[in-house]
Amino acid sequence: MSKIVNRRTFFRFGAGALGTLVASQSLAQACGVDTGGQPLGPFFPRPGTPIDPIHEDPDTSTPIYLANDNDLTFVRGRLGTALGQWVEVKGQVTDGDCKPVVGATIIIWQASASGRYNHKGDAANEDFEHPVTGDIVQRTHDKNFQYWGQATTNAQGEYVFKTIVPGFYPADLSTAWYRPPHIHFLISATGFPQLVTQMYFRGKDIANNDFIQDLNGKDLILQSEELTPLQRESLVVDFKTKSLLDKTLEGTFNIQIKK
Numbered sequence: 194m195s196k197i198v199n200r201r202t203f204f205r206f207g208a209g210a211l212g213t214l215v216a217s218q219s220l221a222q223a224c225g226v227d228t229g230g231q232p233l234g235p236f237f238p239r240p241g242t243p244i245d246p247i248h249e250d251p252d253t254s255t256p257i258y259l260a261n262d263n264d265l266t267f268v269r270g271r272l273g274t275a276l277g278q279w280v281e282v283k284g285q286v287t288d289g290d291c292k293p294v295v296g297a298t299i300i301i302w303q304a305s306a307s308g309r310y311n312h313k314g315d316a317a318n319e320d321f322e323h324p325v326t327g328d329i330v331q332r333t334h335d336k337n338f339q340y341w342g343q344a345t346t347n348a349q350g351e352y353v354f355k356t357i358v359p360g361f362y363p364a365d366l367s368t369a370w371y372r373p374p375h376i377h378f379l380i381s382a383t384g385f386p387q388l389v390t391q392m393y394f395r396g397k398d399i400a401n402n403d404f405i406q407d408l409n410g411k412d413l414i415l416q417s418e419e420l421t422p423l424q425r426e427s428l429v430v431d432f433k434t435k436s437l438l439d440k441t442l443e444g445t446f447n448i449q450i451k452k
């Protein structure tokens with residue numbers, strides 16, 4: 194008798210476990226792909242990196258990448274605002290079961306509108322010839338641009354940044370490789386490995402969108418074979434103008450992290 198009970202119990206649990214597995218698989222398909230990793234790159238402001246710091250946190254012992262807020266379009270205490278097309282990048286961080294990841298720290302860093310990082314290591318090719326127009330592009334610092342930002346996901350796993358479309362810049366002039374506009378992301382959440390990735394731009398409201406899509410298609414990092422086609426597509430975000438009254442572009446970059 195007890196054998197029958199045991200077998201029935203086993204069957205019930207077995208069927209239940211299978212049901213859960215099927216449900217979580219279909220949920221995973223519904224909420225997208227796990228976000229692909231991308232290189233950190235040379236311009237992350239590591240502690241001790243010689244940089245021109247823009248430090249919005251009054252406590253200057255805070256590392257530069259944690260010192261700033263989620264609005265990169267101005268620097269507290271300065272009167273001007275950042276050059277370039279303003280964008281709102283928002284999204285949700287979810288886990289492999291599509292559940293929101295609450296309290297994740299997201300750090301972003303990027304170039305200015307003219308394609309210059311606030312990092313002493315970004316010194317080569319300050320001026321370069323535009324590969325299409327032949328004009329000289331001057332990569333300059335923008336003292337009113339914050340360069341780095343930080344946000345924490347809310348109870349729904351959501352985050353938002355206000356920033357600008359960064360400029361493109363030469364990666365290797367000898368092979369005519371130019372990095373398309375991109376934002377570097379570093380996502381940290383308790384219980385998950387850190388994810389480092391890069392987000393790219395697309396949309397007819399973006400200045401020089403055709404040229405940017407050409408760069409996206411040729412970029413050795415975005416086109417890395419370490420990404421699946423779905424992962425690659427998920428790193429390119431569609432932006433559009435918010436409204437007639439607000440020329441800011443908006444786009445959604447959802448991020449899925451795995452344990």
Ligand SMILES: [Fe+2]
Binds near residue numbers: 234372375377
């Ligand atoms: Fe970069």
